[in-house]
Amino acid sequence: DAKTTQPPSMDCAEGRAANLPCNHSTISGNEYVYWYRQIHSQGPQYIIHGLKNNETNEMASLIITEDRKSSTLILPHATLRDTAVYYCIVRVIGGNEKLTFGTGTRLTIIP
Amino acid sequence: DAGVIQSPRHEVTEMGQEVTLRCKPISGHDYLFWYRQTMMRGLELLIYFNNNVPIDDSGMPEDRFSAKMPNASFSTLKIQPSEPRDSAVYFCASSPPGRKLFFGSGTQLSVL
Numbered sequence: 001d002a003k004t005t006q007p008p009s010m011d012c013a014e015g016r017a018a019n020l021p022c023n024h025s026t027i028s029g030n031e032y033v034y035w036y037r038q039i040h041s042q043g044p045q046y047i048i049h050g051l052k053n054n055e056t057n058e059m060a061s062l063i064i065t066e067d068r069k070s071s072t073l074i075l076p077h078a079t080l081r082d083t084a085v086y087y088c089i090v091r092v093i094g095g096n097e098k099l100t101f102g103t104g105t106r107l108t109i110i111p
Numbered sequence: 112d113a114g115v116i117q118s119p120r121h122e123v124t125e126m127g128q129e130v131t132l133r134c135k136p137i138s139g140h141d142y143l144f145w146y147r148q149t150m151m152r153g154l155e156l157l158i159y160f161n162n163n164v165p166i167d168d169s170g171m172p173e174d175r176f177s178a179k180m181p182n183a184s185f186s187t188l189k190i191q192p193s194e195p196r197d198s199a200v201y202f203c204a205s206s207p208p209g210r211k212l213f214f215g216s217g218t219q220l221s222v223l
Contacts, residue, residue, distance in 0.1 A: 034211075036212075038154075041200075041217075042216065042217075043115075043202050043204070043214025043215055043216055043217055044154070044202075044204075044212070044214050045214070046211035046212065046213070049211070087154075093209045097142055097159065097161070097166070097206070097208070097209070098144070098156055098159055098167055099144070099156070099212055100156060101146075101153060101154035101156075102153070103153055104153075
Protein backbone atom coordinates (compact mmCIF):
# COMPACT_ATOMS: atom_id res chain seq x y z
CA ASP A 1 0.00 0.00 0.00
CA ALA A 2 1.13 3.56 -0.75
CA LYS A 3 2.60 5.60 2.07
CA THR A 4 0.73 8.66 3.31
CA THR A 5 2.01 11.84 4.94
CA GLN A 6 -0.05 13.89 7.39
CA PRO A 7 0.78 16.80 9.69
CA PRO A 8 1.23 15.51 13.25
CA SER A 9 -1.20 17.99 14.79
CA MET A 10 -3.73 20.72 14.03
CA ASP A 11 -6.06 23.01 15.93
CA CYS A 12 -9.45 24.25 14.80
CA ALA A 13 -11.97 26.57 16.43
CA GLU A 14 -15.30 25.08 17.39
CA GLY A 15 -17.93 25.74 14.71
CA ARG A 16 -15.40 26.29 11.97
CA ALA A 17 -14.52 23.89 9.17
CA ALA A 18 -11.60 21.59 9.90
CA ASN A 19 -9.50 20.79 6.83
CA LEU A 20 -7.10 17.87 7.27
CA PRO A 21 -4.57 17.34 4.47
CA CYS A 22 -2.97 14.09 3.35
CA ASN A 23 -0.27 13.44 0.76
CA HIS A 24 -0.17 10.11 -1.07
CA SER A 25 2.05 10.86 -4.05
CA THR A 26 2.78 7.20 -4.85
CA ILE A 27 -0.85 6.10 -4.96
CA SER A 28 -1.75 3.54 -7.64
CA GLY A 29 -4.79 3.53 -9.88
CA ASN A 30 -6.53 0.78 -7.94
CA GLU A 31 -5.96 2.25 -4.49
CA TYR A 32 -8.65 4.04 -2.55
CA VAL A 33 -8.17 6.77 0.03
CA TYR A 34 -9.73 5.95 3.41
CA TRP A 35 -10.13 8.13 6.47
CA TYR A 36 -10.60 6.82 10.00
CA ARG A 37 -10.49 8.61 13.31
CA GLN A 38 -9.75 7.49 16.84
CA ILE A 39 -11.25 9.29 19.78
CA HIS A 40 -9.27 8.84 22.97
CA SER A 41 -9.34 5.26 24.32
CA GLN A 42 -11.84 4.08 21.69
CA GLY A 43 -11.37 1.88 18.63
CA PRO A 44 -10.86 3.60 15.27
CA GLN A 45 -14.02 4.68 13.47
CA TYR A 46 -14.55 4.79 9.72
CA ILE A 47 -15.30 8.24 8.31
CA ILE A 48 -15.27 8.16 4.52
CA HIS A 49 -13.42 6.81 1.50
CA GLY A 50 -13.04 7.61 -2.20
CA LEU A 51 -11.23 6.69 -5.42
CA LYS A 52 -11.07 9.86 -7.53
CA ASN A 53 -14.34 11.71 -7.18
CA ASN A 54 -15.15 13.92 -4.25
CA GLU A 55 -17.31 12.22 -1.67
CA THR A 56 -19.64 13.47 1.05
CA ASN A 57 -21.53 11.73 3.81
CA GLU A 58 -23.14 12.71 7.09
CA MET A 59 -19.79 12.96 8.83
CA ALA A 60 -17.46 14.66 6.39
CA SER A 61 -16.42 15.52 2.84
CA LEU A 62 -13.42 14.11 1.01
CA ILE A 63 -11.73 16.15 -1.70
CA ILE A 64 -9.22 14.28 -3.88
CA THR A 65 -6.99 16.21 -6.28
CA GLU A 66 -7.22 15.43 -9.97
CA ASP A 67 -3.81 13.74 -10.01
CA ARG A 68 -4.87 11.81 -6.85
CA LYS A 69 -1.59 12.61 -5.13
CA SER A 70 -3.25 14.35 -2.23
CA SER A 71 -6.60 14.69 -0.49
CA THR A 72 -8.34 16.77 2.16
CA LEU A 73 -10.85 15.64 4.74
CA ILE A 74 -13.30 18.37 5.66
CA LEU A 75 -15.36 18.42 8.84
CA PRO A 76 -17.77 21.25 7.97
CA HIS A 77 -18.72 22.44 11.47
CA ALA A 78 -16.27 21.06 13.98
CA THR A 79 -17.48 20.30 17.50
CA LEU A 80 -15.54 19.42 20.63
CA ARG A 81 -16.46 15.78 20.03
CA ASP A 82 -14.42 15.85 16.81
CA THR A 83 -11.20 16.06 18.84
CA ALA A 84 -9.39 12.87 17.81
CA VAL A 85 -6.51 11.40 15.83
CA TYR A 86 -7.37 11.25 12.12
CA TYR A 87 -5.77 8.63 9.90
CA CYS A 88 -5.46 8.83 6.13
CA ILE A 89 -4.91 5.37 4.62
CA VAL A 90 -4.43 4.16 1.08
CA ARG A 91 -5.78 0.72 0.43
CA VAL A 92 -6.18 -1.63 -2.52
CA ILE A 93 -9.69 -2.94 -2.98
CA GLY A 94 -10.00 -6.51 -4.10
CA GLY A 95 -6.47 -7.39 -3.14
CA ASN A 96 -4.86 -7.62 0.26
CA GLU A 97 -7.56 -6.59 2.72
CA LYS A 98 -5.18 -5.33 5.39
CA LEU A 99 -5.50 -1.74 6.58
CA THR A 100 -2.19 -0.18 7.62
CA PHE A 101 -2.36 2.83 9.94
CA GLY A 102 0.26 5.57 9.99
CA THR A 103 0.77 8.15 12.72
CA GLY A 104 -2.21 10.35 11.76
CA THR A 105 -3.07 13.95 12.62
CA ARG A 106 -4.08 14.85 16.15
CA LEU A 107 -6.92 17.35 15.71
CA THR A 108 -7.85 19.50 18.68
CA ILE A 109 -11.04 21.52 18.57
CA ILE A 110 -10.71 24.72 20.55
CA PRO A 111 -13.82 26.06 22.36
CA ASP B 112 -26.28 -5.44 16.03
CA ALA B 113 -24.08 -4.97 19.10
CA GLY B 114 -20.96 -4.39 17.04
CA VAL B 115 -17.63 -6.09 17.57
CA ILE B 116 -17.43 -7.38 21.13
CA GLN B 117 -14.12 -7.83 22.92
CA SER B 118 -13.43 -9.28 26.32
CA PRO B 119 -12.11 -8.57 28.81
CA ARG B 120 -11.99 -4.76 28.69
CA HIS B 121 -9.03 -4.74 31.07
CA GLU B 122 -6.55 -7.45 31.95
CA VAL B 123 -3.78 -7.22 34.51
CA THR B 124 -1.44 -10.17 34.79
CA GLU B 125 2.04 -11.05 35.92
CA MET B 126 4.97 -11.76 33.67
CA GLY B 127 5.05 -15.38 32.56
CA GLN B 128 1.32 -15.93 32.77
CA GLU B 129 -0.86 -16.93 29.83
CA VAL B 130 -3.24 -14.28 28.52
CA THR B 131 -6.24 -14.92 26.27
CA LEU B 132 -8.11 -12.10 24.56
CA ARG B 133 -11.47 -12.77 22.96
CA CYS B 134 -13.39 -11.27 20.07
CA LYS B 135 -16.87 -11.74 18.63
CA PRO B 136 -17.12 -10.17 15.16
CA ILE B 137 -20.23 -8.69 13.60
CA SER B 138 -22.43 -11.43 12.16
CA GLY B 139 -21.94 -11.88 8.43
CA HIS B 140 -18.50 -10.27 8.27
CA ASP B 141 -15.97 -12.44 6.45
CA TYR B 142 -12.83 -10.72 7.71
CA LEU B 143 -11.44 -10.44 11.22
CA PHE B 144 -8.40 -8.40 12.21
CA TRP B 145 -6.30 -8.17 15.37
CA TYR B 146 -4.40 -4.93 16.03
CA ARG B 147 -2.13 -3.80 18.84
CA GLN B 148 -1.67 -0.17 19.87
CA THR B 149 1.16 1.34 21.91
CA MET B 150 2.43 4.87 22.29
CA MET B 151 5.75 3.96 20.71
CA ARG B 152 4.55 1.95 17.71
CA GLY B 153 1.01 3.18 17.10
CA LEU B 154 -1.58 0.81 15.61
CA GLU B 155 -0.02 -2.38 14.29
CA LEU B 156 -1.82 -5.13 12.42
CA LEU B 157 -0.97 -8.47 13.99
CA ILE B 158 -2.99 -10.94 11.93
CA TYR B 159 -6.15 -11.17 9.89
CA PHE B 160 -8.53 -13.97 8.93
CA ASN B 161 -10.82 -14.55 5.97
CA ASN B 162 -13.63 -17.06 6.48
CA ASN B 163 -11.90 -18.30 9.64
CA VAL B 164 -8.59 -18.96 7.83
CA PRO B 165 -5.47 -16.92 8.78
CA ILE B 166 -4.37 -14.97 5.69
CA ASP B 167 -1.52 -12.77 6.89
CA ASP B 168 0.21 -13.24 10.23
CA SER B 169 3.36 -11.32 9.33
CA GLY B 170 2.64 -8.81 12.09
CA MET B 171 2.64 -11.36 14.90
CA PRO B 172 5.69 -10.35 16.95
CA GLU B 173 6.96 -13.79 17.92
CA ASP B 174 6.03 -17.36 18.72
CA ARG B 175 4.62 -16.35 22.08
CA PHE B 176 1.64 -14.93 20.19
CA SER B 177 -0.99 -17.13 18.58
CA ALA B 178 -4.45 -16.45 17.17
CA LYS B 179 -7.28 -18.77 16.30
CA MET B 180 -10.69 -18.49 14.76
CA PRO B 181 -12.53 -21.77 15.38
CA ASN B 182 -15.76 -20.46 13.88
CA ALA B 183 -17.26 -17.40 12.22
CA SER B 184 -18.38 -15.87 15.49
CA PHE B 185 -15.34 -16.18 17.72
CA SER B 186 -11.62 -15.51 17.72
CA THR B 187 -8.89 -15.56 20.36
CA LEU B 188 -5.47 -13.99 20.65
CA LYS B 189 -3.23 -15.78 23.10
CA ILE B 190 0.09 -14.70 24.60
CA GLN B 191 2.10 -17.38 26.37
CA PRO B 192 4.22 -16.52 28.28
CA SER B 193 3.38 -12.83 28.63
CA GLU B 194 6.05 -10.17 29.10
CA PRO B 195 5.87 -6.54 30.27
CA ARG B 196 6.58 -5.31 26.73
CA ASP B 197 3.29 -6.92 25.63
CA SER B 198 1.41 -4.25 27.57
CA ALA B 199 -0.80 -2.45 25.07
CA VAL B 200 -4.37 -2.01 23.88
CA TYR B 201 -5.45 -4.86 21.64
CA PHE B 202 -8.22 -4.18 19.14
CA CYS B 203 -10.29 -6.60 17.13
CA ALA B 204 -12.09 -5.48 13.96
CA SER B 205 -14.31 -7.14 11.40
CA SER B 206 -15.52 -6.27 7.90
CA PRO B 207 -17.25 -7.60 4.83
CA PRO B 208 -14.93 -7.99 1.80
CA GLY B 209 -13.53 -4.70 0.51
CA ARG B 210 -15.56 -2.67 2.94
CA LYS B 211 -14.95 -0.56 6.02
CA LEU B 212 -13.64 -2.07 9.22
CA PHE B 213 -15.65 -1.97 12.44
CA PHE B 214 -13.52 -1.95 15.56
CA GLY B 215 -14.27 -3.19 19.03
CA SER B 216 -13.62 -1.19 22.19
CA GLY B 217 -10.31 -2.90 22.79
CA THR B 218 -8.66 -4.81 25.64
CA GLN B 219 -6.22 -2.88 27.81
CA LEU B 220 -3.51 -5.37 28.77
CA SER B 221 -1.03 -4.67 31.54
CA VAL B 222 1.72 -7.22 32.20
CA LEU B 223 3.53 -6.56 35.47
